[in-house]
Amino acid sequence: MLDWLRRPWSDRRAERLLGAAALLPCIGVAAMIAFVAVQAWPTFAHNGLSWLGPGGNVDTQLGRMVTEPHPTAADYHLRAWPLLYGTLLITGIALILALPTALLSSIFIVEFAPKAVRRVMIPVVRLLAAVPSVLYGLLGALVLAPFVHDNIISASEIASHARKVQLTGEGVGLTAVVLALMITPIMVALISDALSGVPNSWREGAAALGVHKLRATLAVSLRAIRPAIVAATALACARALGEAVMVELVSGGRAYAPNLAEGPVALLEPARSLASAIISNNEELFGAPAVKSSLYAFALLLLFSAVALSVAAYLIKLPLRKYQVKG
Amino acid sequence: MSTYPTILDTQPEAANEPGHGREGSFGPTLVPPARPLASVSTLNPEQPLARPEETVTVGVPPVRTIVVDRAPVPVAPPAARESIRLSSAPGPERLTLEQVSVSYGPKQAVNSVSLPIHQGEVLALIGPSGCGKTTLLRTLNRLTELTPSSARSGRVLIDGEDVDGMPDTRLRARVAMVFQQPNPFPMSIFDNVAFALREQSRKRPNRRALEPQVIDALKRAALYDEVCDDLSRPALRLSGGQQQRLCIARAIALRPEVLLLDEPCSALDPISTGVIEDLIHELRRDLAVVIVTHNLAQARRVADKVAFMYMGDLIEYGTTQQVFEEPRATRTRDYVQGAFG
Known part of the structure; x- marks a missing residue:
């Protein structure tokens, strides 16, 4: 048996095995x-x-479902819009914050930073991309949320919201900012990789035509790596959509849909995303079908x-x- | 003819003959190949080939003549070409180099070179690898400054104005450059040529306003006829020679005064090289052209003046005829005669 494995493998056998693994x-x-x-x-x-x-708060709707092992049609009643809305809002704001930041910092790291700075920044960015999200959640909940509560939310805003929802500092805006902090390093890592892959001859060619470095970068290099930018954004977006722990810790954990028409104060209101709704439910609830x-x-x-x-x-x-x- | 051994022993010559085998009387071992092959005939050197033309043609593909190069184009005799040269008298002095030295860190790449560069003539920089000719070329539009370790002394004047005194973007619009490897940008042909025009203008002009300039540049680069049907084609799908001409079009779209060519044909096939050399002949009418080349024959074909560099020093500068036929310095003579390179 061992001898059979040790003999040189034919391509056909290797193809079958690798194909099976890929399947x-x-x-x-x-x-x-x-x-x-x-x-x-x-x-x-x-x-x-x-x-x-x-159709109202999702948490209360889920709570109503806990009946017996054979739920009736009424027990299944669920209107999930607040969760969808919370997910889209948090992810959308985070991407709007993260994409320009990632692009600008990638351009700086690859095109403008002195060699020494670049050699430090690239590993640092990779490290940031690898930090577990629960750490961001912890810092967000214990440091940033109290800071927002003490310094940004005014007493009158708390009072005016008291009937609707409690403003604790945890909210959509803060979650989006922390989420942007989380996904920016991933995007920077991917985009700066692609940017350093741009052939030097294009940079030289643009410089020889009398074009400033920044203009050349924007017009040639960024243009050339557009597919990589799309891929990085998609990956970051996927991570943001699926982020559960951090969002649960920082977003206030209320399945409530902030009304953006109210102006900036809506960003201080709590929300909940799909992923955090999954982890936030305690075990008694899981028993209900x-x-x-x-x-x-x-x-x-x-x-x-x-x-x-x-x-x-x-x-x-x-x-x-x-x-x-x-x- | 009772048994095989006796026959083979007594008549080995006959057994090997192709004609005998065809009758089938000797059994399977002696059946000759179905068609006559050259190898069979050569086994019997005494016996002449029965039908030699058949032996060659049947079963063997005809020998093809492989065309390595294009058909020879009649070249004008030297005297005639010289008269063309003389008819375009050297124009005003565009670039002046005064005691230019360039070093990369401790390494001295160019040593105190002084040269005039005139409009209407082609100056070829020749010399062995690493002699500083490309560095000298890149000094002319201050592209050496992109290399952090480089340092330059001496003066480069464009129309009498020191290039250090002007912004590098303005200088590079006046002194355009084409590189060894064609480097069109990953955009359409039109956008490639319009690139510098757009970036250099204060207000971004629209496509319609740029079109005449782009078409003019493509025509002057002898590329327009090949691409006119679709200017929105991706530039990177063009052939190598077309890409290089596109780069020339891109460079001359800004109407520069000097065109620097860094071995523009070294990545190209002979036909594309010929097209670009003809183009250089055309372009020098309104430009000063400086070309770096490893190819001495090319320098001889395209240049009006030749500068020979060796180990960073300018050894000899003169007309093409003088440098190639009556070189003053021994090293020049050795180099142009191929003693080293």
């Missing part, structure tokens, strides 16, 4: 999607498309958003490839 993740993903979809089916079946619509199905539905939505992100990134990159080097 495993595909099977895994398919099985996962199928399982989650089956588990989530009851709640979608009972609520229809209005599952996605607004309706709750379980609802949580699987949240998970299915997250899975779906990951697939949608990949597809979107692919579609955006498609026309950008036209001017690139072939192959």
Whole structure:
């Protein structure tokens, strides 16, 4: 047996083995999607498309589901809009903050920073990208939230919100900022990698035409790495959408939909995302089949958003490839 | 003819003959190849080939003549070309180098070089590898400053104005450069040529306003006829020679006074090289052209003046004819005759 393994492998045998290994993740993903979809089916079946619509606090709705092992149709009642809205709001603001920051700092690191600075900054950025998110959550909840409460929220704002929701400092805006801090290093790492891969001849060519370094970087290098920027944004977005622990700690943990029409004060209001709704429910709730199905539905939505992100990134990159080097 | 051994013993010559085998009387061991091959005939050197033309053609593909280069183009005799040269009298002095020295850290790359560069003529910088010719070229538009360790002394004047006194972007718009490897940007042909025009202007002009200038530059770079059907094609899909001409178009779109060419043909095939050399001949009418080349034949073909550099020193400067035919310095003579390189 060992002797059989030790003999030189033919390409065909290697191909079969490697192909089998490559097939495993595909099977895994398919099985996962199928399982989650089956588990989530009851709640979608009972609520229809209005599952996605607004309808009050999700936490109280989940609490109402804890009945007996055979829930009735009424027990499945769920309107998940506040969670969807919270997820989109937090992720969207975080991306709006993170993308320009990541682009500018990548340009600085690759094009402008002195060699010594670059050699320090690249490992530091990689380290930041690898910091566990719970650390950000801890600092956000214990340091930043009290700071916001003491220094940014005025007493009159607390008083005016007292009837609706309590302003504790934890909220959408703070979560988005911390989330941006979390995903910026990932984007910087990916974008600066791509930027340093831009051939030097393009930089020289632009310089020889009398174009400033910054203009040349924006017009040539950034243009050339647009596919990498899209990929980095998609990856960061996926991480932001799926972030559970940090968001649960910093966002205030209320399934409440802040009304942006109220102005900046809406950013101080709490919210909850899909991922944090999954981890925030305690174990007694898991026993109820309706709750379980609802949580699987949240998970299915997250899975779906990951697939949608990949597809979107692919579609955006498609026309950008036209001017690139072939192959 | 009772058994094989006797036949083979008594008539070995006959057994080897192709004609005998075809009759099939000797069994499978002696069946000759179905078609006559050259090797079979050569086994019997005494016997002449029955039909030599058939032996060569049947079963063997005909020998093809491989065209390595294009058909020879009649070259004008030296006297005629000289008269072309003389008709374009050297124009005003565009660039002046005064005691220019460049060093990278402790390494001296260029030693106190002084040269005039006139409009209407092509100056070729020749010399062995590492002699400082590319460095000297890059000094002319202050591109050496991109290398942090470089230091320069001496003066470079453009139309009598010191280049150190002007912003490098303005200088590089007047002294354009084309590199060894074609480096078109990853955008369309149009955007490549319009790139510098857009970036150099204060207010970004729109496509329609730029179109005449872009087309003019492409025409002057002898590329327009090949790409005119679709200027929005990606530049990186062009062939190597077309890419290099696109880079020349991009460089001359700003209407510079001096064009620097750093071995522009070394990555190209002979046909593309010929096209670019013709282009250089055309361009020097309104430009001063400085070309660095390793190819002595090319220097001889395109240059009006030649400067020979060796170990950072300018050894000899003169007309092409003088440098190649009556070099003053021994090292120049050795180099142009191929004794070292």
